[in-house]
Amino acid sequence: MKPFTYSAPASVAEAAERLAAPGARAMGGGTDLLPQLQRGIRRAGEVVDLRGAVPAGILAAGQGVRIGAATRVADVARDPDMAARFAVLAQAAGAVASPQLREMGTVAGNLCQAVRCWYYRHPDLTCWLRGGDTCYAQVGDHRKHGLEPGDCISVAPSDLAAALLALRAVVTTNRRESFPLADLYRKATAGDRSTIALDDGELVTAVTVPEPPDASAYMRAGERAAWSFALCGVAAARFGGEVRLAAIGVSNLPRLLDPADPLAGLPGLEMTGWKRRLLETLTQDALAAVG
């Protein structure tokens, strides 16, 4: 890994200031940032450790909960209130990576992690999303990629994103009080390849779920029984008569699905047709689980 400087600011304001410097990178648990720095996918002049700056912990917020951005994924998974009232989120958190990575990873880091496309992560290739010209996946092996055509066919990896999207979560940053989780994400464009819609120096401080659903569940399929990114993950939350369905593993961004037609807009690509079946199954399972 290339050398960098390190700071651990004690306040959001100080962190924001440090992050405004060119080459500064925000770090939560570092479980995604550090592998990217190791492989040269990103460079860092300074790593700004946010764990002492942004809040950690789960607080009641009216009917709902406010989750500090630096809360460990494991702490979300084992919170009894979470399991009781926001089952989909506890289940999704419990399915992330491995026990150790859950102890390390933060909620904000999980939401802001980069895609897992094996070309994006390749140390010797610079694909379109990394600023190059070619989407290697489309001409190469995209067996685990998305169902949606586009410049980039990689898929949203964050389990928490699916759950929080289904739960109508809103995000708070140091600059904005609250906005829907969906707006944390953007589709990369030719002019701007970033997929996280934050400004320089803007950082996530909390995620709030305004109210508990009447029922919720997370269904996911991986490549082995444990410690695998989701090939596809579907979160369902029922609020009265309305069911919100959200999926990862199928398109660039965490995606809200229409319960009546979950496959809409997801035709599948040459090597990913099989995922339509998987998505359909998980959707049905999730719907069945929330009644």
Added chain:
Amino acid sequence: MQLRLTINDQRHELEVEPHRPLADVIRTDAALTGTKVACGEGTCGSCTVLVDGRAVLSCLTLAVACDGADVRTVEGEDELLGRLQAAFTAEDAFQCGFCTPGQLLSAVALLRANPRPSSAEIRAGMSGNLCRCGAYPAIERAVARAAGEAR
């Protein structure tokens, strides 16, 4: 950067570059080579240690981010770890033994949080430590045995 670490109750004052992983500092600066690095990228669990009680991957932890922390490795002395070491021996829960230090530390964290885990809980709690020799059935038995032998 200046770094103060307590590793297995021993205080260390170290001068460490910010980009160095905790695993490297434990193995090189503190010369405790029980902690293994099999991948260096968070994908195997061999480097698992306890930092302030949490089982974490020391290869993806910056040493400088652990200033003032309490670190426990396989070389540490502790009743639960000792019980697990005896159980791993009795059940033949390793072959080459390269994954074993990481397995042991994960097992310590698991049993601290859940002293009487079910088989499913052991399998979930130990799923972040790969063993290519395939000692898993014995590892499961060893963790259960150590739990059963709690005073």
Added chain:
Amino acid sequence: MARLVKTQVEMEGRYEERWTLVEEDVTPEYADGEELAVVGHPHTRVSAAARVTGGARFISDIDLPGMVHAAVLRSPHANARVASLDRAAAAALPGVRAVIGPGDVPERDGRPVLTDAPAYAGGAVAAVAADTPDQAERALEALAPGWEPLAFVVDLDEGLARQEFTEDPEETSRGDVDAALAGAAAVIEAEYRTPTQIQTPLEPHCAVAAWDAGGLTVWSSTQGIFAARDELARAFGLEPDDVRVVCEYMGGGFGGKQGCGPEGYMAAELARRAGRPVRLVYTRRDEHTTAGYRAPTVQTYRIGADADGKLVGVEGSAVIGVGVHGWVFPVLNPAEALYECAHVRSMVLPVKLNLGFSNAFRAPGVMEGTFGFEQALDELAEELGIDPLEIRLRNPAAIEQASGKPYTSKHLEACQRRVAELAGWKERDALRSDGRVRRGMGLASQIWWGGGGPPAHATVRLGKTARPTLVCGFQDIGTGTMTASAVVVAEALGVPVGHVRVQAGDTARSGYGPTSGGSMTLASVAPAVRTAAHDVRTQLLDLAADMFEIAASDLVLADGHVSSRDGTLRHEITEITSKLGNSSLVGHGSRGPNPDGMRVNTFGCQAAQIAVDTLTGAVTVEKVWAVHDVGRIVNPMGAMSQVTGGVLQAVGFALSEERVVDPTTGTVVNAGLEDYKVPTIADTPEIVCEFVDSPDPHLALGIKGLGEPPIIPTAAAIGNAFAHATGVRVRQAPFTPRRVLEALAG
């Protein structure tokens, strides 16, 4: 008196006539039906304390005074020429001690270790040594290689179409297959595909090299210290004993760490130039690109039987993706040898590709060949309406099929019957259902070699404290050879296993010991150990006889005591040994040859029960029953662990492990443990294991090998279980959700 005899030596199915030095040691056999106090009883590992406390020093832990760190420049291209390399820039950087490039390292097996024409992505071009790993990284960047990319082929089908082979395709046959198949009651034709499987030892390939006035010492994470020593001596122009290779603890090999890998050559050359010890550790990425693998295959079978299910003809071909070079392993051996059949033809086509070299991975060739053949046989059984177990029992091979020679022992049918009994084979149809989750059971059999053989030497010393030391030239790669050897010594000398100190893994300390491979280590070593220990035992009893004025033949050694058979006399062994002062009793032993004119094979059968979620494509292996015929079991505890390990690696092969190579860039895209998925504890089935614990009457101590057999039949049994569960055959491993969903969609 020692003499040289010509004997047949086998390694992973290759037979060679070799001159072998045979000493006049006749292994003191255990008597038929003899009640053994230690051998055959479960024992925990003698090295356990070191391995659970972090005290065991693995090769990647070795840190010598003044040691510097190596890094290797590897080609990012599937085929390239290196047009330029700025060595001077790298050498000028702070901390850099040595820079080497193409031509600077002695050749390995006649091939350059560093090359300016790397023919695969990951091929080594240059290497550096510097004071810190970071400095070594900076030096690599400074080399700023200029690449000229060249055309490449990485796809197996394309490689076959191009007809470029690493060796000439080879056809072997017996009888008249075409006529036999023309007259068969049923013939099936099927094509099976197997993936590239990576050994993935958790300790990567690594070596530490240091030169001094006496020569070269290399600490190598190897399965063969003596093979490594001989290679290095040849390469660097040294006398074998001027090279010392040490491997006390190493973190797994599984076939992929035979002898001294390129890492040892590079470390030695860098150390020579740097004038300091050098440590070189492969990255995890290197393990997936340049450290070897089980080669992918496309197997095609035509198998015919008469109406009773008796095999009449077997034809098989295997296209093997060998990579730039590699051994061609006997993929079609199961088709040729597992059952009796007079008419057999096989064709092997080793295809050259722009991928790193392939090498041995636990039961190389045979495991992947069994995946194809044992499923094809089930297809034939189904065609004939015969139960899969029954068709196997109807075709037993009484003699070794290829050579026509008798087996030293064979209990395959006993294994098959026992597995069926344990697994409840007869009731297996009760598992089936039409629901979303389908269960099924399948079985498959296994044949492998593994008789061991000479040379292997051992020395046992017993001093005043009666704690024997065994000095032997093997390395314990996790297979428990150390413990099993200690068990043999403890049996002979009547001392606790824990009192036996085993010194192994150091060429400077002992006579030759074999490479850990081909399931032959223990079968080779144990007889030598037994002979040495027995020698000491005889001396000890003679001393006791003198001391107590009784005939040595009236004395027995057990529980740390020497006692008379009639029970009137009982003394601690130390009463005798304490008189030795600074002398010790020393015994030597060596391994004699196996009987000529016979074939040594191991056998086994496994059944698997699986569950298939037909809507997600998830396959769960719920239970595996394994019964193997591997001769005498010295330490059942270690033997069980070997079986578990083999089964789990096969579960990975069957369900999730597959190296993926990008067709457009020719590079490996899942070169790490995130996308290359080996099983976790949560993927582990319940494993029930038994042995036909029947010492081989023709082999020293009756021991056959156990390392490879358990990995061989599991994946085929899983495949057969899949077909039983779903009625659909997926003829390609691994059975990923994608493959399963695609297959079930029709």
